[in-house]
Amino acid sequence: MEEEAVDFQVEEEADPRRVMEDLMSQSFASHDGPLWRARLVRGAAGEDCPLEEVRASFPHTSHLILGNHHGIADGTSNVRTYNLLLKILNDVIAGRPIDDQEQLGEMVSDDEFRAMVSAKLIELEEDPENLQRLVEEKKRVKKSVPLLLQCYPSLEGTEMKTEVLFEELDEDTTRRFFQRCKKEGVSVGSAFTALVNGATIDLAKKAGRTDDTFTLNESHALDVRRFLSGDASKHLGLHITVLHHAVEAPAAWRESFWAYARTLHRSLHAKLSEDGHLLESCIIEASQTPSAADKATSAFPPPFEDSVCTNMRNLDVLCPDVVGEHVQATRILRGASNHNLAHFFHTFRGRFLYSCCFSAHILPGDTAKALVRSIFDNLRSFL
Known part of the structure; x- marks a missing residue:
């Protein structure tokens, strides 16, 4: 892409499942990009955290919905990317330096x-x-x-x-x-x-x-x-x-x-x-x-x-x-x-x-x- 485009939105108190379904129903601009999008759904304090030992130290729950075109990634790629995102997020909050030149994966x-x-x-x-x-x-x-x-x-x-x-x-x-x-x-x-x-x-x-x-x-x-x-x-x-x-x-x-x-x-x-x-x-x-x-067709068999x-x-x-x-x-x-x-x-x-x-x-x-x-x-x- 000549100019980087980011499709990211924050939604307050939405139903994460509905947001996920909405992302699944949206097409991607295949020729222009981006081929991924993200939505952050903020939750209430103490909401929906399934691990009691975590809930005490991390009382605020949010939901991050990541969607991408299946032509560029599979489940393994997505999960590895999510792990790297969390690592970087923790480093940013902690004030640790981020090396922008480091390649974290191989396409x-x-x-x-x-x-x-x-x-x-x-x-x-x-x-x-x-x-x-x-x-x-x-x-x-x-x-x-x-x-x-x-x-x-x-x-x-x-x-x-x-x-x-x-x-x-x-x-x-x-x-x-x-x-x-x-x-x-x-x-x-x-x-x-x-x-x-x-x-x-x-x-x-x-x-x-x-x-x-x-x-x-x-x-x-x-x-x-x-x-x-x-x-x-x-x-x-x-x-x-x-x-x-x-x-x-x-x-x-x-x-x-x-x-x-x-x-x-x-x-x-x-x-x-x-x-x-x-x-x-x-x-x-x-x-x-x-x-x-x-033959190209948009109809699903x-x-x-x-x-x-x-x-x-x-x-x-x-x-x-x-x-x-x-x-x-x-x-x-x-x-x-x-x-x-x-x-x-x-x-x-x-x-x-x-x-x-x-x-x-x-x-x-x-x-x-x-x-x-x-x-x-x-x-x-x-x-």
Whole structure:
């Protein structure tokens, strides 16, 4: 940018969730910038601080909502940036000097990952019949209608706008959930995905579905940095890919939940070990035609996934500087402008934090709320 533009506003006593939803509904000036914006929502003394030991020394709570174009950053970039912002803020308040010349991160292209995809595609092209089978299979999956949308269609004319639902577990419940997952031999991400699927099945049964089994399509966001050579921990930018997955679930899933969660866990990790993170990109490239690649459209295709899951695990690893002497972060929630149904979850400062992003023009708000309520009611019942 020839002239730096900052899109920052302070709002008094606003609802942070509504501010977040408003930011998600606003487009970015892609050619001119800026490709990020921020809103500071001032809170009242003692408001909403979940940590009692912090509340005594830090009685004033505010909410910082940071939004950016997804083309320039992913969740890891955003969380690292937030950590650096807090570090600088504490240094400024403390009067410590700031070195403006120090580079705090590296904007890196996805060239290495694209090369991995190209190498995998060359390998797949050695068996054209199998590659064509994979392409046709993906076409069939993308024509499927998510189970909840079959059972709970949204009303015509509903506004196309992302809405957000939040939930969190306290430290004790978080610890017990993680311990139970470890005891049962499943990852937290697999167990939570199984809970999402189970709640989806229950809502379908409530709507009258009588199937004995259900196969639900999942999309899992993956951090590409874990597959790159060398130290990619400081890579900023967009470095994610998607792993699609589906496994059969019994209608009576609750009676054998942990067995179902183990089946899902094994299947998901087997797909990952078989280069599933590369396969999706390869199929997209193999499916492209010159006309399709050149055609630009603003219309969103109807969703085919029953769920999109993005699990960033323990954010404390990416945020070592949030416990400052002048400013502390007590809660971090993530989300993205979304036209299907996406589940964002991670832990931060010992608590499991969750956001559900959806658009009511796709899924009715009451249905989304019932789904989230069912997920967490079931989670607590399995502890």
